[in-house]
Amino acid sequence: xxxxxxxxxxxxxxxxxxxxxxxxxxxxxxxxxxxxxxxxxxxxxxxxxxxxxxxxxxxxxxxxxxxxxxxxxxxxxxxxxxxxxxxxxxxxxxxxxxxxxxxxxxxxxxxxxxxxxxxxxxxxxxxxxxxxxxxxxxxxxxxxxxxxxxxxxxxxxxxxxxxxxxxxxxxxxxxxxxxxxxxxxxxxxxxxxxxxxxxxxxxxxxxxxxxxxxxxxxxxxx
Amino acid sequence: xxxxxxxxxxxxxxxxxxxxxxxxxxxxxxxxxxxxxxxxxxxxxxxxxxxxxxxxxxxxxxxxxxxxxxxxxxxxxxxxxxxxxxxxxxxxxxxxxxxxxxxxxxxxxxxxxxxxxxxxxxxxxxxxxxxxxxxxxxxxxxxxxxxxxxxx
Numbered sequence: 001x002x003x004x005x006x007x008x009x010x011x012x013x014x015x016x017x018x019x020x021x022x023x024x025x026x027x028x029x030x031x032x033x034x035x036x037x038x039x040x041x042x043x044x045x046x047x048x049x050x051x052x053x054x055x056x057x058x059x060x061x062x063x064x065x066x067x068x069x070x071x072x073x074x075x076x077x078x079x080x081x082x083x084x085x086x087x088x089x090x091x092x093x094x095x096x097x098x099x100x101x102x103x104x105x106x107x108x109x110x111x112x113x114x115x116x117x118x119x120x121x122x123x124x125x126x127x128x129x130x131x132x133x134x135x136x137x138x139x140x141x142x143x144x145x146x147x148x149x150x151x152x153x154x155x156x157x158x159x160x161x162x163x164x165x166x167x168x169x170x171x172x173x174x175x176x177x178x179x180x181x182x183x184x185x186x187x188x189x190x191x192x193x194x195x196x197x198x199x200x201x202x203x204x205x206x207x208x209x210x211x212x213x214x215x216x217x218x219x220x221x222x
Numbered sequence: 223x224x225x226x227x228x229x230x231x232x233x234x235x236x237x238x239x240x241x242x243x244x245x246x247x248x249x250x251x252x253x254x255x256x257x258x259x260x261x262x263x264x265x266x267x268x269x270x271x272x273x274x275x276x277x278x279x280x281x282x283x284x285x286x287x288x289x290x291x292x293x294x295x296x297x298x299x300x301x302x303x304x305x306x307x308x309x310x311x312x313x314x315x316x317x318x319x320x321x322x323x324x325x326x327x328x329x330x331x332x333x334x335x336x337x338x339x340x341x342x343x344x345x346x347x348x349x350x351x352x353x354x355x356x357x358x359x360x361x362x363x364x365x366x367x368x369x370x371x372x373x374x
């Protein structure tokens with residue numbers, strides 16, 4: 001899932017400026033699961049904003065809506081019923097959702113209320129960790145299902161480096177060294193010989209370096 | 223604002239098994255505790271959600287208490303620990319928007335602590351009286367209607 005974190009309230013208030021009719025739009029998918037921008041977080045932020053403004057004697061009109069997916073042209077339509085007379089849309093979706101809302105409702109400023117962080121997993125309740133960088137050329141089949149692109153601070157294709165100490169990474173010492181994990185896992189499987197083959201330099205053309213990417217499935221188009 | 227003496231409104235979310243039983247016991251023992259305390263019974267303090275706390279304060283309550291079982295004695299094993307974490311988080315949310323986090327507190331009681339329930343109620347009542355009325359109280363001066371927010 002895409003993992004996000006809510007922005008500090010001061011930043012949100014600054015973005016909103018003097019807007020007083022606000023559509024507060026969450027998203028029912030990734031940001032719901034990671035507790036950043038689902039229906040509940042929309043409700044909590046709405047409550048916080050009302051508290052903030054009412055203490056200053058300002059009444060705000062906050063319209064809460066949480067489409068199933070804000071990044072989907074079908075579902076982002078759910079916001080439309082709330083935009084009449086609104087001054088802005090405050091989106092709690094990931095960056096993709098914010099942009100979809102901005103494209104769909106171009107007359108209104110759309111402000112992000114969360115920072116989109118990474119593609120990751122829920123390691124345990126309340127803990128999310130990065131697992132995928134979306135490089136466009138997956139090598140998990142070779143590396144024992146552990147991604148050195150996303151989980152090695154140096155994106156090494158042949159590791160570990162000299163900064164791996166006791167299974168921890170030198171860049172963030174509380175994080176495991178991805179290559180340590182890879183070697184451990186392949187050893188357990190008796191497949192360590194896979195690593196005898198030196199991986200060639202990766203083409204980053206499929207990553208963001210090649211510019212914004214697009215996937216087209218002709219069979220699914222209307 | 224009227225010159226009427228400030229009478230706080232404090233909502234106490236009490237777990238069914240301990241806190242509510244303690245409140246009940248306080249009543250059975252004919253112990254008096256402040257009339258500012260409004261009890262809402264919940265199945266377990268772990269049932270409390272941050273949004274319950276936020277909405278209660280947003281709609282003009284002067285204080286909120288979350289009262290669960292003693293630590294280690296929760297009927298649902300760890301509900302009261304979950305409640306405590308949520309209360310701590312909600313305090314941060316309140317602080318972020320300039321609300322005094324002291325308006326919110328978590329207490330732990332056993333079902334046999336009727337006198338303690340009366341005591342924490344008095345403590346909370348005294349604290350809220352010192353803090354004064356919530357800045358979110360309805361402006362009208364009316365003591366009753368609290369919600370005037372348009373919901374689209």
